[in-house]
Amino acid sequence: MTNTVTKKRRGVRAWIADVAMGCRFAVAGGPSGWIRAALTALGVGLGVAMLLAAASVPTVLTSMEERQESIAVGDLYGDSPIEKPGDDTALLVERWDSYRDMAVSGTEIVPEGDNPPIPPGIDKLPKPGEMYVSQPLADLLSSEEGKLLKPRLDHKIVGVIADEGLESPGDLRYYAGGENLDTAGAYRIDNFGEKFPDNPIESIFLVLLVIVAVIVMLLPVVMFVAVAVRFGGEQRDRRLAALRLIGADAAAARRIAGGESMFGAIVGLVIGAGLLVAIAQLVESLTFWDDRPFAADIVPDPFLGAIVVIAVPLVAVFATQLAMRRLIVEPLGVVRQAKPRRRRLWWRLTLVVLGVASLGQLVLTGDFRDNWLTMTLVVTGILLLLLGLAAMLPWVVEKVVSRFGAGAPSWQLATRRLQLSGGSASRAIIGVAVAAAGAVALQMLFSTIETKEMNFTGKQENQAELYAPSGKVELAEIKEKVEEVPDVKVVEAYSSIDSEQDASLIVGDCEYLSSLAKIEACAEGDVFSADETAPKPGSKLDFINYNELGVNGKPLHKPQKWTVPEYRDRVTPKNDEVYTSILATPGAVDEKILELTDQIVVFESDRANPDSIEHVRNVAAGVSQHASVTEYMSSTESETFANLRQLLLVGVIATMILIGLSMLVNTLEQLQERRRLMSLLVAFGTRRRTLAFSVLWQTAIPVACGIAAALVTGLGLGWSLIRITPYKPVIDWGNVATIAGAGAAMVLLVTLLSMPALWHMMRPNGIRTE
Incomplete structure (x- = not known):
């Protein structure tokens, strides 16, 4: 029993000694040895950096979701709004805008007590006329490029939002002090932060896309790591032959070779970690990617990172031993220097056949389901x-x-x-x-x-829409202001409103109404039915001014009533977008109802001149703080x-x-x-x-x-x-x-x-x- 334990201890010490000798050989041998070790470590480091980056994806997604949750307002549009003001409440209105294909998000907020909720990233709420901005937005506003955005954000900048209050390094966000928000459709809140529900991928075929992408991107990386540890194989063979000449046996030679590869893999892990840090800094500094993560968020998941740290040295040793499976190291040389054996084809084809059979079963049955068997x-x-x-x-x-x-x-x-x-x-x-x-x-x-x-929307990409909610500004005035903008041409202008009875009304001239439906004859004062569910003549419709709402979306005024006049004709819509039930000319609608309609101006702009649409956005901001400009897209x-x-x-x-x-x-x-x-x-x-x-x-x-x-x-x-x-x-x-x-x-x-x-x-x- 004692002899057996002694032999095991000697065997363990021999293993450790041989592996340690291999590690010393990895950096010995003068400049050529250093170059060989550097190439191996660099090759492994590149692969490790990719694997660690992939292992960081869960952490990045979790961090981005946590940031979004911390910024979100809890139960803003929920079923249980806060009805009464308190010491810890505030009124809030969210604003969304765009500037040269960049999303600009903002929040106007007014405290109602001494302890109002404060959004993450700032230490106190801004006063009226003040605002906190993210660093990217501050840089944009102070540059020549952002000169057309300044008229829409003319508040005084009193601070910068910290990273914990931003979704990404490029987030263009601001918090502005508001006034009279109780008549601007504001919502009352008492906290920032909301837990989002789980949002699994809704399409099983998108799951298939993710599976293929992960395999395609990671498998070459693993293969490259296995190849990188075999750099310098010819010099290693000659060195092992020399070791055999001075008395090392074949097993010791293999252990020494494994130790040399393990050393390169360990150094590669260090290099890979350093490259990951550099990659994280590079990703954060990118300017063309809006939703990029913060460098601090690119951290490998502990479990996945541990797998990489453990697996890479094991892969290195395994690849080296696999390379030596047909290698006979003799004191005077290696067998590899002779003519190599012909490669066998049967086992290579077996892998392909098994892969075809695995997918072929699903192809023949056509049964693709979200279960473990199918995914396997x-x-x-x-x-x-x-x-x-x-x-x-x-x-x-x-x-x-x-x-x-x-x-x-x-x-x-x-x-x-x-x-x-x-x-x-x-x-x-x-x-x-x-x-x-x-x-x-x-x-x-x-x-x-x-x-x-x-x-596919059927829209033209060179067109955009200015939407001005109901107000005192007339459609003709808005249309005139848009036409004054250089490189902009108004295509159509109309008014729209929805009644409390779910009946929709579009108001426009005869030319515009004829573009929506097949109208044989039209004159000022005519009304047309464009839907089978249209209210009958004489029906009473209630319209509300949704631009003047109180706290939590409550109307400030009683609904305006309108009696549906006699229809001149029932017309057929030309496209599916005409979902409205009533088409009317301005002369057929009461003046008080026209004041409640939303004004829409569709225009064409020269996309080669991005300033043109920004001028229109400034026009919209001057019309109403609720007005917006939406660029049409041919597809979504x-x-x-x-x-x-x-x-x-x-x-x-x-x-x-x-x-x-x-x-x-x-x-x-x-x-x-x-x-x-x-x-x-x-x-x-x-x-x-x-x-x-x-x-x-x-x-x-x-x-x-x-x-x-x-x-x-x-x-x-x-x-x-x-x-x-x-x-x-x-x-x-x-x-x-x-x-x-x-x-x-x-x-x-x-x-x-x-x-x-x-x-x-x-x-x-x-x-x-x-």
Whole structure:
């Protein structure tokens, strides 16, 4: 028993000693060893940064929701309004505006006691004529760019809203002191902060989109981390052979190799954490992304972060041991220097077949439901297909390059290098191929679902609408002011109001009414019925001035009554937007009712001149504090789909950047391995241009194979996923061509960036041997 325990202790000490020796070797060996360790750590660090960023998504979403909840007003429009003022109440009116495609949100607030609720981010409520603003809004108002916004926000700035009172770093928000809000439709509140109900994704197909996106963006990262720890494999093999020569056994050699990889992975974790901090600062400083998170919110979820910290060193050790599974380290060399064995195809095809079978069951049945079995089949199918592509690539590259022969010297240098050691080249482009295949499938799914999530409005995008709630300002006066704005043309102007009996009334001239319905004859004073549910002539309708409401939306005046006159005709609406029941000319409506109508002016503006629509917004602000300008859109989409679009764009860009950096690191690692050979070739008269083109071909051939295989796999995967849904597949060939072009552009960019290192390695002193 004692001997057994002693042997176990010796075995543990031997493991620790061998792993520690591997860690020392990772930083030993002079400049070449340091460069090799730096490349490994940098490669792992890039992957770790992406994984930690992905692990931060739950935290970011939670933080953004908490910020929104803290700013929201509790039960503002609820069923239990606060009826009586108190020492802890305040009157509040929310304002929404836009400025050059930027949302501006504000709140006017008046305290009703000595202890009113104070919104987060400020220490006290502003007085009338004062306002607190966010730092981005303060910068905008003080700049030349924001000069057209100042007339709408002419309060004195007395402070800046702190970060805890903002939704995002770019939030354009203000809190202004109000006056006479008891007649402006204000709501009485006693606190800030509201707990939002859970808002799950409403579409099962959006869930499918999220699943595909997560796999597509994270799988290449994991593969890259596994490849990065194998940088410097040839030098490591020679070092292990030397260790065997001085007495180390094969098991010790493997443990030393594992320790070397573990050291690179641990340093990569540190670098990845540092890169995450830099990424967080960069994201917060972006100006084109409105809903970006704060840098302090980009923190990995503890559970997911722990998985990354534990898994990366384990993946490093596993990848190293996997690379050595066919490697026999002998005192005088390694077997890898001999001709490699042919790659087996059967197990690679098995992954693809299993992936097809997993998705095929759902395709044949057409039964896609939100349950664990369906999601498991989808995730399993996608993973197996993409892993099958990754496994097939080395075999494909080997078969393709084995057929290459004669050609230019640069071509022969590249192809011969790929024929002798194509494994490292094919491993380097696995991430490229997997990302490209996933991107093709993702864009097919995205394009297909987009057709169902989009709502086409039938509006012209160069038009906008000025809406002025009921008031004393006449429609003709508003129309005249809008027409005075440069680069603006009024298209139509009309009045509208809804009665308490759910009957709608549109008032306009005959020309405008004829654009809404098929009217054969029209004269001033005519009234038309445009709906089967229209009130009968002689019916009494009640109209309320919703622009003059008291606290909590209570009307201040009694409703105005209007008797429906005789209809001249019953007309047929020209489009679905004419949901009103009564169309009338101004002469048919009482003057008191016209004073209660909302005034609408539709106009065209030159979108090349953004100042034109801002001048109209200033006109609206001068008409009424409740007036607004809405730009028409040809289509709208759900908020969830729009957020997914933005997140996917950020994720795809980040993944492509990682792939480009991974290819660059891999190319630099291969050049580092061949620096002596490069110097010898130059010394014997080889032109630098020949070596540069050989680097280009050596990168381009595997990438071409990978992109070709990725397009086939991506199209098949995308078709299978869409066939699960009830939609018809939509392929945007422009996006497919863009993905293929991105691969070609990446090859050129990597080659150009690797040229300085190549020129450095061609110097004659590279031949020196110590």
